[in-house]
Amino acid sequence: MKIPLSYNLRNLAVRRTTTIMTAFGIGLTVAVLAASMSLTAGLREAFRASGHPLQLILMREGSGAELSSQVSRESFNEVIRYRPGIAKLKSGEPAASLELVNTINLPSKESPDGMNLTNRGILPEGVAMREDFTMVRGRWFEFGKREVVVGSDVASRYPDAGLGRTIRFGRGEWLVVGVFDTPFPARKSEVIGDANQMLQDFQRGSLFSSVLVRAEDEVAMQALTNSLSAEQRLQLDVLTEREYYERQSSSGNLIQYVGTFVAIIMAVGSMFAAMNTMYAAVARRSKEIGTLRVLGFSRRSILTSFFIESMILAVLGGVAGLLLVLPLNGLTTGIGADATFAEIAFQLRVTPEVALTSMIFALIVGAAGGLLPAFGAARKQILTALRDM
Template sequence: MKIPLSYVARNLWARRLTTALTGAGLALVVFVFATVMMLDEGLRTTLVTTGEYDNVVVVRRSAETEVQSGIDRAQAAVVASHAAIALGADGQPLWSKETVVLIALNKRGSDKPSNVIIRGIGPLGFALRPQVRLTAGRMFRPGAAEVIAGASIARRFAGAGIGETLHFGQREWTVVGLFDAGNSGFDSEIWGDADQLMPAFRRNVYSAMVLRLADGARFDRLRQDIETDPRLTLDVKREQTFYADQSKALSTFISVLGLVLSVVFSIGAMIGATITMYASVANRVGEIGTLRALGFRRRSILAAFLAESMLLAVAGGALGLAGASLMQFISFSTTNFQSFAELAFGFRLTPAIVLETLLFSLIMGVTGGLLPALRAARLPIIDALRAV
């Protein structure tokens, strides 16, 4: 005979206070575990969605970021003439020669500066990023000291709002528009005319080139032609791959920190669950003896106590997951270890994270309840009945 699940649930309800305290501890652990995973997923998604699959980024060989890169005008002209580049409706090749510079801006209501990326783009730089759209104001005029700011930058930094003025590169720049980049890394940038920004920062080389492939299958040929050309010292990557690589260092740090916190907290939670279940066994010795006398076998007792522990863990896990899901409405910013610029991103909950979190809860429940369940199953019937 098997012990009904409803009987197990009623036992948890009979010990409501102990159940609530143990479930709260498990929920806290699950909250930390799920939050870290959501943070890591949000970072990865932000940087991956920054790029388009058919877009290619060309940087100086061995440069990990655009800030570290440099492409002189002669090399840029060679790349711009490659036959693999797509043509626009006007017959012009779709490429953008860009310059990327870090500047320090103060946050609103604070004197604490933080690094922000200034990106100078070519005439087609905006068209190459279909996920970017103007939400307020207008596009900057070529040849003018005007810039447009990402939505995240405008909210957090002084002088970056529409109509405000920023001072950098020994010039005053007017913010004439705001853009939204679909929660990608571009939301944490300020864009302007590359031909105006380069002399302002006394640059005579580009940081990178972005181009659109006429056919995604021609990427390998393009890369081979550029990387084997003796006139060039450049690397070629798909735009999505290029930005995803920049998340690795920060993602690894978040994952390691989250793993350490989750392990430490989960040990405490499992100890709490074990103590709770041992107390349950100690208080129900007579009940266990009665069940055995009625014909329930040892494995049924073992299964019942394990089910009780797992049910408690699932309830705590669901509560922790519900709390973690609220974090999706909170934005977060940190320094990108690759570019040293501030990067804004949010928490992202996916079905995979939900499943992994609930599995983590079940593992804690099984681990914490196994020894007490074995003790309950091994109690001799006669000794157990004497406690009635």
């Protein structure tokens, strides 16, 4: 025989204040966990989604990031560019782009002292390979001019980098002639211009940073990876674009560790609080428990009933926590990408996984907090229960 759920709901409603406080305590714990998870989820999404499935990034062996890699124009032309298996552009040229990566500093809304951004110099192949780019405002830069285009995240987060503004880096000023958008989040944080112009500014001679290559198909991609990795004239690391960006998201790990650690400690605290509340509920209803037993409810139904009540508290808490975190969904923030010393903008994501994990977390807290008091209630002797209070 089951004790009806409405009995628990009414009791929770009668003890409104305690119910709200306990649920909210669980809610805050869930919120901390959910916030840190949505940060990492957003970061992962930003990086994971940033790679073309058939593109490879070539860097000097051991450099780990484009910024610390060097590839010269000569070795690009001689060793990489005309490899078989590289897809062809509309122009008939191989889809291989020699790129120059630097870091520049711009003041942003969040940090007026300036944040670092990735600045990329590309050649005509580079422009051609960026078919996913759409110019939301303005146009592409022209080669031979001190012009740049900026990603939509840059334009919105850095007031000085809007369309028509000039920004200072390298040896002088650059005119922002276009704002581009791309489905690849990590690339929205870049400032892109003519690589040859930038080489001069950064005194790089003919030393570029990395090469972006598009394979004809997956088989060709594997073959290219093998042959380029084995190339003796150049010691190269060959990574798929996806692998590369996923590695960059590792600086989010620390945040997730810290967030989880904090959430777990808070969870133990909330569990104790939930236990308190449930023990009080049991004590207060001691007589009722006796009466229910006399009416014929079994110990098991008493146990279940109190346990369910604690789970209802947990669900309320979980929902409260998620409601607290929900406004963060889609919030854009920046984080330093590992090893590139440049900022990548990304959006916090309260994904279904985040919501589910948080809810489960809340239920664990509720279960842990409710079990002992529920057992206590079920163990009560009828007569002692009736005599209590």
